[in-house]
Amino acid sequence: MGKMPxxxxxxxxxxxARFKLANIDPAGTHGVEKDGSEERLxxxxxxxxxxxxxxxxxxxxxxxxxxxxxxxxxxxxxxxHVMTGMNxxxxxxxxxxxxxxxxxxxxxxxxxxxxxxxxxxxGIFNRSHYEDVLVVRVHNLVPQxxxxxxxxxxxxxxRMLSENRVHVVKFLLYIGKEEQAKRFRARLDDKTKSWKxxxxxxxxxxxxxxxxxxxxxxxxxxxxxxxPWYVIPANKKWFRNLAVSxxxxxxxxxxxxxxxxxxxxxSHIQFE
Ligand code: ADP
Numbered sequence: 604m605g606k607m608p609x610x611x612x613x614x615x616x617x618x619x620a621r622f623k624l625a626n627i628d629p630a631g632t633h634g635v636e637k638d639g640s641e642e643r644l645x646x647x648x649x650x651x652x653x654x655x656x657x658x659x660x661x662x663x664x665x666x667x668x669x670x671x672x673x674x675x676x677x678x679x680x681x682x683x684h685v686m687t688g689m690n691x692x693x694x695x696x697x698x699x700x701x702x703x704x705x706x707x708x709x710x711x712x713x714x715x716x717x718x719x720x721x722x723x724x725x726g727i728f729n730r731s732h733y734e735d736v737l738v739v740r741v742h743n744l745v746p747q748x749x750x751x752x753x754x755x756x757x758x759x760x761x762r763m764l765s766e767n768r769v770h771v772v773k774f775l776l777y778i779g780k781e782e783q784a785k786r787f788r789a790r791l792d793d794k795t796k797s798w799k800x801x802x803x804x805x806x807x808x809x810x811x812x813x814x815x816x817x818x819x820x821x822x823x824x825x826x827x828x829x830x831p832w833y834v835i836p837a838n839k840k841w842f843r844n845l846a847v848s849x850x851x852x853x854x855x856x857x858x859x860x861x862x863x864x865x866x867x868x869x870s871h872i873q874f875e
Pocket of ligand 1 (some may be wrong): 674698699700701702711729730734735738739
């Protein structure tokens with residue numbers, strides 16, 4: 604242990620316009636050994652469940668966890684490995700897909716705001732409003748004049764949330780292009796995984812560089828003290844899980860939850 608604040612500081616996106624994904628090694632492990640990592644993750648999951656209980660007991664604040672990643676980056680795996688141990692009653696997971704129905708008849712933040720966790724809960728976004736400056740930008744789904752204003756709008760939105768007791772923490776699960784190919788191949792070769800494979804993913808792979816550029820911009824412009832971005836080197840799943848769990852612990856511990864007082868002085872209550 605003792606690595607916890609360390610990883611949170613090392614992986615946080617700082618430096619504004621100078622930040623570049625190209626400077627990050629997706630296979631990096633920041634000096635953490637694989638040996639013993641499983642035990643460490645298990646311990647972290649237990650700690651997370653205690654912190655979640657405190658958040659729930661207090662019911663004054665919420666935690667919003669944004670998960671983004673290039674296809675096969677491991678969003679689903681992270682949710683299942685890191686959130687295991689949490690009480691399902693205290694967690695919501697919301698996936699964001701291509702907008703449809705009522706979503707298309709509102710501004711892009713409408714569906715997002717609607718899914719923000721209530722006080723006392725942890726909300727996980729599997730994809731998020733960042734798609735509106737990622738896929739939307741890469742494929743020109745709206746003109747540049749529209750998407751380019753969204754960085755500021757997103758910062759304003761996230762600041763509003765934080766000023767209203769919703770803490771925001773954002774993770775980019777960052778894998779290399781080779782690693783993505785490896786994972787796609789594994790999906791094709793494994794009957795239990797091939798259902799996850801879609802040809803659309805292969806098409807998106809052709810836009811790799813454009814996605815990296817769009818991610819660079821989102822990370823540069825939208826990593827703020829009240830809603831920081833963390834880039835998680837995610838080629839190695841054990842490191843990815845460990846890093847996310849440690850940053851979540853760091854975030855929740857920083858919230859310094861307090862148990863509410865019992866409703867009244869209970870000392871006179873006696874049981875037969
Ligand atoms: P996932 O890949 O997250 O497991 P899907 O395969 O259903 O789930 O992909 C969801 C798709 O929805 C992704 O291709 C993503 O880019 C797209 N998407 C999400 N939000 C938006 C948006 N606001 N505009 C356009 N496409 C979006």
